[in-house]
Amino acid sequence: MSATKSYGERAKLHSNPTAKAFLELMERKKTNLSLAADLTSKAALIELADKVGPYICLLKTHIDVVEDFDQDLVDQLTALAKKHDFMIFEDRKFADIGNTVKLQYSSGIYKIASWSDITNAHTVPGEGIIRGLRDIGLPLNRCLLLLAEMSSAGTLAKGDYTTTTVELARKYKDFVVGFIAMRRYEDKEGDDFIYMTPGVGLDQTTDGLGQQWKHPEVVVRDLGCDVIIVGRGIYDQGRDPAHEAQRYQEAGWKAYKERIQLSN
Ligand code: S5P
Helix, strand or coil: CHHHCCHHHHHHHCCCHHHHHHHHHHHHHCCCEEEEECCCCHHHHHHHHHHHHHHCCEEEECHHHCCCCCHHHHHHHHHHHHHHCCEEEEEEEECCCHHHHHHHHHCCCCCHHHCCCEEEECCCCCCHHHHHHHHHHHHHCCEEEEECCCCCCCCCCCCHHHHHHHHHHHHCCCCEEEEECCCCCCCCCCCCCEEEECCECCCCCECCCCCECECHHHHHHHCCCCEEEECHHHHCCCCCHHHHHHHHHHHHHHHHHHHHHHCC
16 A cells, blocks of 8 residues: 555656656655745745755646746756756646647646646546646656645535546556545555645644645645645745745654554
């Protein structure tokens, strides 16, 4: 069962090269923290990624909120990913038919597939969305997460929707390496999905707009998720991002160690 194995052990067995490299990175750097860098200025985003880089395994972007986006931003972020040893996840949440998402993933100003190691998609349109993204992403060694659940109050992603999403992931395992999910699901033989979980906070539980934050201990140790995605808990006004990132890195890693020890 993947929940009881270390990231390093899972890396050795993983068939997707990007997921394998990602699991190795987490083990090597001792971090399961992803920064959700929802900032609207290029300079601020670069500054934050550089400060927090030493503590994270994954930089999660919403590239379309950056007001002065240009190719140089992408070049600088990919250089920082090399410098600090992290990967990049454009949280695009694709949600259209296969043909349209192919264009959205490869073209336009952002050309997401050219720089983002990981991206994600809703399964609302059915399996065509996965096939479209896979056509573009697989030859580039990219991989995909499916949104199986969401962290926000009243989400419709639950029950049968979640179950069908997991089945779709199994069908396209060469490209779909995990989920945005609120808990780990039961493995079937041969499964090793990576569970990434937003809605994580050490100090607050809600933002007044439906976001719900849980403690890393609950998310990683008790609910079995692999990666904690943290935004405002790290960079909100008045916080020292490097200091907060270190706190989340430690909390996430401790919870993971407890999980694999508890289960061994
Ligand atoms: O269900 C979800 C899925 C995602 S990817 N709930 C989320 O909050 N997210 C993203 O995680 C969201 O778009 C944001 O970038 C981040 C959470 O940020 P925070 O500031 O609430 O920690």
